[in-house]
Each structure stands twice: as C-alpha cells, then as structure tokens.
Amino acid sequence: MIEKHLLLEPEHFSALLEVGQAINAIYQKQPLLEKVMDIAAEAIKAERGFLVLRDELTGELRVQASHNMSEGQAHQIARPSSSVVNQVFQSKTSVNTMNAMEDPRFGTKESIIMQKITALACVPLIQKGKTIGVIYLDSTLDKQKFTDATVAFLQAFANQAAVALENASLIEDLTQENRQLQSELERTYGFKEIVGSSPKMQAVFDVMRKILNSDISVLLEGESGTGKELVARAIHYNSHRKDRPFVAQFCGNLSENLLESELFGHKKGSFTGAINDKRGLFEIADGGTFFLDEIADISPVIQAKLLRVLQEGTFRRVGDTDYRKVDVRIVSATNKSLKSEVKKGNFREDLYYRLNVIAITMPPLRERRSDIPLLVNHFLKRISDKTGQRLKRIQPESLRALINYNWPGNVRELENTIERAVVLSGDGPISLGELIIPDAESEGLKPRTLKEQEKEIVLRTLEECEGNKTKTAEVLGVSLRWLHYKLNEWQMVKVGKMNGNGQ
Structure with a gap:
C-alpha cells in the first residue's frame, strides 16, 4: 500500500x-x-x-x-x-x-x-x-x-x-555529422547545379568556398554559356545573405535611360511616362546580392553611379535629390576582357578595381571535356525528373561525339543539344543522328575557328527547321533578335525555304 x-x-x-x-x-x-x-x-x-x-x-x-x-x-x-x-x-x-x-x-x-x-x-x-x-x-x-x-x-x-x-x-x-558530411560532399563534388570534377572547375569551387561569407565584390569572366550566373547564384545562396534577395540584371543592349531607371528607380514626374515613384533593383536587392551581367556594356553615366554605390553604399533615384542607403554585394559578369576595355578607355579604371576584388574565370567547355559525361547525365536526370519519364540512355558513339565537339556555346549549348536530342530520340536511346552537331571525327581533321563552327551550326539548324527562324531560335536556345543579327552579319537574310509566314 x-x-x-x-x-x-x-x-x-x-x-x-x-x-x-x-x-x-x-x-x-x-x-x-x-x-x-x-x-x-x-x-x-x-x-x-x-x-x-x-x-x-x-x-x-x-x-x-x-x-x-x-x-x-x-x-x-x-x-x-x-x-x-x-x-x-x-x-x-x-x-x-x-x-x-x-x-x-x-x-x-x-x-x-x-x-x-x-x-x-x-x-x-x-x-x-x-x-x-x-x-x-x-x-x-x-x-x-x-x-x-x-x-x-x-x-x-x-x-x-x-x-x-x-x-x-x-x-x-547526427545533425552536426550530417552537416560535416554535406560540407565534405560539397567540397568534393562542388555546388548544387554546378557540375564539374575537372581540375579547372575544382579551382573555381575552391575560390567560391573562400569568398562565400565575405562581402567583397566578385567579377566573373568567361565566354557566354559557361555558367557565370549559376556561380553568382551559388555564391549568394551559400552565403550569410542567402535569406535576402538575389537580383539579376542583364546590362547589354539596354539604353542608358532605361538601365538607369531599372537599377536606381525614378521619382514621379522625372520624365515622360514616370507616373509613379518606382523602386530600383538596388533597393529591391537591399541586404542581398545584385548580379550585373555584361557589365562591360554599361555607359559612363551608369559607371559613375555604380561606383558611388560601391564606394559609399548610396544612390539617388532618377529625378530625386535625396540619397538612399543600400547594402548589397555586387557580383558582375562579362564575356569581354574588362581590363582591355579599361585600356581602350571604354570602362573606368577605378570602377574596374572596385568590381575586380576577386576574379573568377569560367573555363570554356572545350577546356574541361572530362566534365561532359557528368553534364550529360545531369541534364538527362533533370529532364527525367521534370517530365516523369524513364531516364534516357545515350549511345557510346553519341557520347564520344559530344566529348570531341568544341562547343562554341559551351554548357548552355550542350544543355540545349541534350534537350533537343531527348525529344528527337523518341523511346530509344540517343543516337548520333539526334545530336545535330558537326561530326566529331571530321572536326579533328579540319580545324576551324569558333565563328566558323557557330555559323555551321546555325545554318544547319535553320535548314532542319525549313527556314523557320522562330523555331530555329527556340531549338538553338537563342533569341530571335540574336539570330537575325547573325544572319545579317553573314549576309544570309534569305536562307532555306520560305514558309507561309514569310520566315
């Protein structure tokens, strides 16, 4: 009891x-x-x-x-x-x-x-x-x-x-052990969505890891399609700013006035059409990371305003007299040599040094061919996950052709090639015929410039699409404006068969 x-x-x-x-x-x-x-x-x-x-x-x-x-x-x-x-x-x-x-x-x-x-x-x-x-x-x-x-x-x-x-x-x-294992996996295999185990990509990953939790400006240099924006996003989403906005702005082919309004915003009535106050992208990116793509193309006026942001963290909206404070990390990118642009007088030297605190050069795909099988598998898996279809196989000779090709459009071109090949191959594995790239063996016998290869790919695709420029641009993964520009450059405005729309 x-x-x-x-x-x-x-x-x-x-x-x-x-x-x-x-x-x-x-x-x-x-x-x-x-x-x-x-x-x-x-x-x-x-x-x-x-x-x-x-x-x-x-x-x-x-x-x-x-x-x-x-x-x-x-x-x-x-x-x-x-x-x-x-x-x-x-x-x-x-x-x-x-x-x-x-x-x-x-x-x-x-x-x-x-x-x-x-x-x-x-x-x-x-x-x-x-x-x-x-x-x-x-x-x-x-x-x-x-x-x-x-x-x-x-x-x-x-x-x-x-x-x-x-x-x-x-x-x-267990949580701590999992973090350590995740860190080790990341150290070994790189960052999510950035695929590569080649020495050149490992060197890129090493620099990225060292700068993740600092606020220094980063300049990404490399050819188009090498993955510069992916690197910018990876830097942001693995840094202490990851919970704040990541904002990206393409600076090429935009008028000075339009780009100025986009970046810094404007005050109501500052110009015709400014019917309301507008926040600029710098305000939206406050606390986060601002990615400026094709930075070499900005005008001297924009360069001066950007320099003030980097030096003092302040800017003014178009038509405003008050300065606004902003805290952003700048990651910029260019497919040109920014140093050469400085020597030519096209780019401010003081701004160049502010942007180029740390430079990362993205290697072209032809300089890291060992990564091509990894990238192919990555793209095939992503397509399978997105569509719910069975993982597509690729024939060995097709993979060899992809490895031997010079890829003037780099990773972006490879991704478009795989997406196109998956559609064209139907239920079977991807064969050489579905790749629509120049024969790898003949490439080796007759060296050509990147411009020559680019021209061949565009014209071959245009012919495959029966002269339809809109479809050609979609297949190539480029804008219709870019395609028109290239055809004008080659003086081939009328190529292939005319369709009912006059294309």
Whole structure:
C-alpha cells in the first residue's frame, strides 16, 4: 500500500506527461533544458531553480539553464566546495528539506544563509547508470513546500528528462555529422547545379568556398554559356545573405535611360511616362546580392553611379535629390576582357578595381571535356525528373561525339543539344543522328575557328527547321533578335525555304 504522503499530485502527472511529449517535440539541447526547468518549477510550485550538467572535458558542473534566478545566484549555490548540488551529484541520491535554515545539513552553508533559502529539493540526472547532472529547485517563501512526495515526483521527472536530453544530444550529434558530411560532399563534388570534377572547375569551387561569407565584390569572366550566373547564384545562396534577395540584371543592349531607371528607380514626374515613384533593383536587392551581367556594356553615366554605390553604399533615384542607403554585394559578369576595355578607355579604371576584388574565370567547355559525361547525365536526370519519364540512355558513339565537339556555346549549348536530342530520340536511346552537331571525327581533321563552327551550326539548324527562324531560335536556345543579327552579319537574310509566314 502506497503511503499517503508519497501520492503524486495531479499536476505531477501532467508534468510527467509534458516532459514525455517534449522528448518527441524538442530536438535541440538548449531549448529542451530550458523547457525542463520551466516544467519542473511549475509542477512543484518552486520559486526558482537551475540545472547543471557535467562538462565531459573538464569534469566540472556547469549551469546550463535556470528559472527565475540570476547566473550569479546559480553559480553561488552550485560551487563545488561542499555544495548540496555537488553532494547530490557524487552520491546519486536526492536531497530535500522543508526548513533549510534550521536543517543541520544546510544551516551553515553560506549560499543558504546569503540567499535566505527556506526549502529546497535537489535530484540527480542519471543516464544509463551514470550521473550527468543535477536539477536544483528552491524557495525563499514557504517552509512546507517540498515534501517526500515532491522529491519522488522530481526524481521520476528527472529520469524522463535524462531520456529526453539523451535523445536531443543524439539528434544534435547526427545533425552536426550530417552537416560535416554535406560540407565534405560539397567540397568534393562542388555546388548544387554546378557540375564539374575537372581540375579547372575544382579551382573555381575552391575560390567560391573562400569568398562565400565575405562581402567583397566578385567579377566573373568567361565566354557566354559557361555558367557565370549559376556561380553568382551559388555564391549568394551559400552565403550569410542567402535569406535576402538575389537580383539579376542583364546590362547589354539596354539604353542608358532605361538601365538607369531599372537599377536606381525614378521619382514621379522625372520624365515622360514616370507616373509613379518606382523602386530600383538596388533597393529591391537591399541586404542581398545584385548580379550585373555584361557589365562591360554599361555607359559612363551608369559607371559613375555604380561606383558611388560601391564606394559609399548610396544612390539617388532618377529625378530625386535625396540619397538612399543600400547594402548589397555586387557580383558582375562579362564575356569581354574588362581590363582591355579599361585600356581602350571604354570602362573606368577605378570602377574596374572596385568590381575586380576577386576574379573568377569560367573555363570554356572545350577546356574541361572530362566534365561532359557528368553534364550529360545531369541534364538527362533533370529532364527525367521534370517530365516523369524513364531516364534516357545515350549511345557510346553519341557520347564520344559530344566529348570531341568544341562547343562554341559551351554548357548552355550542350544543355540545349541534350534537350533537343531527348525529344528527337523518341523511346530509344540517343543516337548520333539526334545530336545535330558537326561530326566529331571530321572536326579533328579540319580545324576551324569558333565563328566558323557557330555559323555551321546555325545554318544547319535553320535548314532542319525549313527556314523557320522562330523555331530555329527556340531549338538553338537563342533569341530571335540574336539570330537575325547573325544572319545579317553573314549576309544570309534569305536562307532555306520560305514558309507561309514569310520566315
């Protein structure tokens, strides 16, 4: 028969249930410790308390969480020299008193006298037979608060808490191990969506990792289609700015006035058509990363305004007199040699050095042919995931042709080639006929310039599309405007068969 004074109160059962639920609800160690202290204090109506855990390295007891008690007060009670906390930890035995000042075990303790403690209860946290810490609760008001039933509950509660704490510690360890493994995978294989294991791409990844958590400006140089925007996005989404906006703006072929309004915004009435105030992209990107593509094409006026943003972090909207503050990281890109543009007088030297704090040169695909099989598999898998279709296979001779081709359009051209080949191949594997690229072997026998290869690909595709320029542009993955420009350059405005639309 259970003695009456050991019967648990209803709130004690609620507390045991609550800490049991916490085992499955709180997976972080510190929030769990704080929750344990709050539940314990509320259940036995303690005025205050704290929880200590043994430091595995030093062996010292350290206060990890407290309830209604300053850090100094907790440390004074938890001091190793003859403290009740140390006594409970060493003996693995609970201690309680309803009159600490008159109890011979505690009446002479300095902390008891100094803090005028009347009642206290202290129980060990035991994990698999080993004491890992102590829960301490006290009161300076009520002498009759902590009975034997209180301590019996508190010990049961501590046992539950020890299990919850072990679970949280295991989850934290697994989470940390997972982060380390993820970091190692990222270090070995690069960044998501940027595929490459070649030495040149590994060198790119090495620089990216070093600059992720700084705010320095980055200049990305390389041919079109090498993945400069992917690198800019990877830098942003792996940095401390990842929760803020990533904004990209193409600067080529835009008029000075339009680009100025896009970048910096404008004030109502500043020009014809400005019917409202407009925020510029710099304001939208505040706190994040601004990617400026084809930076070499901006006018001297825009260059001067951009320099002010980089130097002082301020700008003015078009037609405004007030300066606005902005905090952005600038990542710029160009397929030209910006240094050469400076020498020609087309680009400000001071702006060049502000943009070129760190330069990353993206290698063309022909200089990292070993990455082509990886890229092909990546694109095929992405297409399969997007369409829900079975993963497409590629014939060995087709893969060899892709590896031997010089890829003037780089990774973007390879991606378009694979997407086109998947559609053309139907249910079978991708064969040479579906690639629509110059024969790799004849390429090796007759070296040609990139412009010659570009011309051949465009004209061959135009012929395949029966002279339809819109369809040709879609297949090549270029704009119709670019296609017209190239055909005019080659003086081939009328190529292939005319269709009903005059294309």
